[in-house]
Amino acid sequence: MDNSLDINRLQQALTLEADRGFANLQGRQERFAEFLGRSLQAVPATWELRDRRRAETLAQQYAQYDTLALESRQGLVANTRRLLYDVRRQELSGPPPPPPRKPPTVPKQTSHLHLDTALQYVEGVGPRLAEKLARLELHTARDVLEYFPRDHVDYSQRVPIAQLTDGQTATVVASIQRFNCFTSPKNPNLTIVEILVRDRTGSLKLNRFYAGKRFSHRGWQEQEKKLYPTGALVAAAGTVKRSKFGLTLDGFSLEVLGNAATEITSESIGRWVPVYPLTEGVSPETLRKLVGQCLPLTRTLSDSLPDSLRQSYRLLDLPSAIAQVHYPDSREGLEKAVVRLAFDKFFYRRLVALGRRQTGEAIAVLPESQLLPRFQAILPFALTNAQQRVIAEIRQDMQRSVPMNRLVQGDVGSGKTVVAVQAILAAIEAGYQAALMAPTEVLSEQHYRKIVGWFNALGLPVELLMGSTRSAKRREILQQLATGELPLVIGTHALIQEGVTFHRLGLAVIDEQHRFGRDQRSRLVQKGMAPHVLIMTATPIPRTLYLTNTEIETSIIDELPPGRQPIQTTVLPPSQRRAAYDLIRREIAQGRQAYIVLPLVEASEKLEDIRSAIEEHERLQSHVFPNFRVGVLHGQMSPAEKDAAITAFRDRHTDILVATTVVEVGVDVPNATVMAIEHADRFGLAQLHQLRGRVGRGGDKSYCLLISGSKTEAAQERLGVLAQSQDGFYIAERDFQLRGKGNDEGTEQSGHAGFAIEDRLPDEAARLEVVQKARQAAEQVLAEDPTLARYPQLQAEYERRDHRWQGGAIFT
Structure with a gap:
């Protein structure tokens, strides 16, 4: 070791300063801060470059020691302890290994x-x-x-050993009574570390296991013993766990302290630890x-938000927010950081969305239409007030020069397809083409079957393009799309494949958009030059979610056609399954039909208690309903087999359809009045609501039977919500609270697949407040300066985010 820097003397000075309350003690020749600053400026050249730079930074901070607040002085001393501890640890581990003879593949x-x-x-x-x-x-x-x-785990509270409780997260400060590090006698590649620590209230045994030959080397084991000598004071943090030997700390972290008053400097001990x-x-x-x-x-981060904006909304500066969100000093610091970062997310998303609309030039439909009155005249029903309102909102969007980006949410059976057709006809009348993409062949065929009749009456062609479309027919459709001869195509993912070219795509309609990845949705939009985008979904969207969406306008069809009756929903235990079968028999006897839905196609070894669709179909036909015709429908069937099963059910050639969730969307049989769902606890609320929507589509009384043997509180709560309410919006709110949401910035979109910073806000009211302020701020900035020329840093950040989200033409 180079004697030009005495680490022991520095440690003693740090300990004395901490003991005396960080008062910048006066020594014989100089004050504490002067001594530390001078020493850290003269570190030996044998130190690693990274550590020398850390020492230089700390020395500069000691020059300002007298002006620092108490908390900042404590932090500076703690950081100095950490540096000296790291250097001492490197010295004990010996010289670094010799460099390899061959240069590494990737240079450092x-x-x-x-x-x-x-x-x-x-x-x-x-x-x-x-x-x-x-x-x-x-x-x-x-x-x-x-x-x-x-999330964060709170290790900031020191707990005496005698007060530890099972499951608690805690930090313990105690002395090492015994430290053993040895190779397991049963496994030469397993090293065991046993530590016994004691404070004034009791003792605690800690164990850690290292797998690998390098840990079995005597040199490594002796090094560990030197780092943690008997009598050393340590801080240990982890989750308290009860074993057969008593309480211990699971997954613990360990730091050696100078004395009991030493500030703990670890990244995972004595503080809020990030998860x-x-x-x-x-x-x-x-x-x-x-x-x-x-x-x-x-x-080194620059805060792109203008100072006036940050001060107006009382936001933390960006460098502090990012530092505090990872390793907060306090709960208050964490909360302020989350607010700032959530604000940034929604502010920039709104800013980019508005900016893209300013630069995009979409088709403008004709203010007066001749096709729409003709279309409405051939409908056998009158549009609801909600449908008329949404159609007006869509037409208003499409008469602007910026591309529409609107989501239409309507509960099951609310008439979204009729609304979408009106938008399609408006685009066609303006001389453009339209595409309607659905996630499954069943749903695509359902749309085609409805729309082709209307288009035939209007003298307009429409085609269906799917993966199962025959080659000759596919070539014909592609040619008609490329020449503009075909005004509307309906299909699945086949619409976004290479080779599909539109002459003038003016409107992209996407149904059940949550079933597509963002890349898939964007690829359809990119088939045209800034086409209008209309998204439809029957899956209820929580109000708190669509109100916080900063990039898309939302229309709600909150009115069902007249004559629809509420669906009677009942939760049944498996012991009452016979009552469900009796109800199905009574309904079939009156000329109606029933669904029986199961979560699996085939039996699974891991889920032996779950009835499979194939086995259940055979059992029901043979033993329960031998006098009725029972069909089966599941996702592993070929498109032709699926179509045959649905057609047979629709044409009343089968009385009962045993199916998986492939019937969730797209199967429209008004004569079906019973939906029995086996193992209903295995479905999400929104999915159950969708399945229930397969019945109640005619004028007859309908029933939904939720069969579940689960006794867990979560399952009972979920099924109870569905039994009590028919309101898709309320159900969506509860589903959102129970299951979380998907990743709204990445490519995933399911359940709780992703984490978002706004999830750390305390409640939905706080989320709405942040979003509304961010949205307001973005609109205000662009209104004052559409090019952002007055804010060069904000303009640079806008361009960075726009590039990052490129291709995400649909943000929802």
Whole structure:
């Protein structure tokens, strides 16, 4: 060791300063801050470059020590302890291994870390770990800073050993009584660490296991013993767990302290510890370490929000917000950080959406239409007030020069298809083509069957394009689309395949949009030049979700056609299944039909108690309903088999249809009056509501029977909501609360597949407040300066986000 810096003397000075209340003690020749600053400016050249730079930064801060608040002085001393501890640990581990003879495949970056530094060049990462981090969409240091924790564990409270309770998260400060590190006698590749710690209230045993030959080397084990000598004071943090030997800390972290008053400086001990979404091969410790390496870069971040805007909405500055959201000093600091970062998300999304609309030039439909009155005249029913209102909103959008981006949400049976056809006819009348894309062949055929009759009456051609379309017919459709001869095509994902070219695509209609990935939706839109976009969904959307959507306008069809009766919904235990069968027999005897829905196609070894559609079809036909005709429909059938099963049911050649959730959308049989759902607890609320919507489509009384043997509180609550309410919006709210939402910025969109920063806000009222302020701010900024020329930093951030979201023409 180079004697030009006495680490022990520095540690003693730090301990004395902490004991005396961080008062900048006067020594024989100089004050504490002067001594530390001078010492840290003279660190030996044998220190690693990273540590020398840390020392230089700390020395500069000690020059301002007298002006710092108490909390800042404590933090500075803590950071100095951490630096000296890291250096001492490196010295004990011995000299670094000799460099390899062959140069590494990927050269290490030796320059200082930057926001755009690729993670494979960050110390300790390398190509292999970088590849795993890429699965989390982490590619650069900036990505790491913007990868916010989904939760925090509070290790900030020190708990005496005698007061520990099972399941608690806690930090313990105690002395090491015994430290053993040895190779397992049963497994030479397993190293066991046993630690016994004691405070004034009791003792605690900690165990850790290391798999791998390198941990079995005597040198590594002796090094660990030197780091944690008997009598050393340590801080240990983890989750309290009861074992057969008593209480212990599970997944604990450990830090050596100078004395009981020492500030704990660990990234995972004695503080709020972040919890991140992970992937295979990336441990929590790995991610926390990486975040710790990148956090110093927050001081290089520029805050793109104008100061006037930030002050007006009382927002935390961006560098502080990012630092606090990862490792908050307090609950208040975390809450302020979440508000700022959630505001940023919705502000920029609204800003980019409005900016794109300003630059896009869409078709403008004719203010007066001749086709629409003709179409409405051939309908055998009158439009509801809600339908007329939504049609007016759509026509108003389509008469503008900016592309429409509107979502139409209507409960099951509310008449969304009729509304969509009016938009399609408006585009056709303006000389453009339209495309209607649905997620399944069943639903595409359902739309085609409805629309072809209307179009024939209007003298307009329409075609159906799916994966099962024969080659000759496919070539004919593609040719007609390319020449503009075909004004409307209905289809599945086949519409977005290569080779599908439109002459003048002016309107893209997407049904059940949540079943498509964002890339798939965007590829249809990109078939035209800034076409209008109309999205339809029967899956209820929570009010709190569509009110917080900053990029899309929403229309609600909140009125059902007259004559529809409420569906009687009942939750039944399996023991009352016979009552369900009796109801089905009575309905069939009166000329009606029934569905029986199951979650699986075939029996599963892992779910032996779950009835499968194939087995249940055979059982019902043979033993329960031998006098009735029982059909079967599931996702593994060929398109022709599915069509045959649906046609047979629609034409009343079968009385009962046993099916999986393939009937969730697109099967419209008004004569069906009973929906029996087996193992209903295995479905989400929105899905159950969709299934229930397959009945009640005629004028007869209909029934939905939810058969479930689950006794869990969550399952009972979910099924109870459906039994009590027919309101799709209320059901969607409860489903949102119970199941969460999908990743609204990535490619996933299901359940709780992704985490969003606004999820950390305390409640829905707080979410709405942040969103409304962000939306207002974005609109105000663009109204004052449409080009953002007055705000160059904001303009640069706008362009960065726009590029990042490129291709996401539909944000919802």
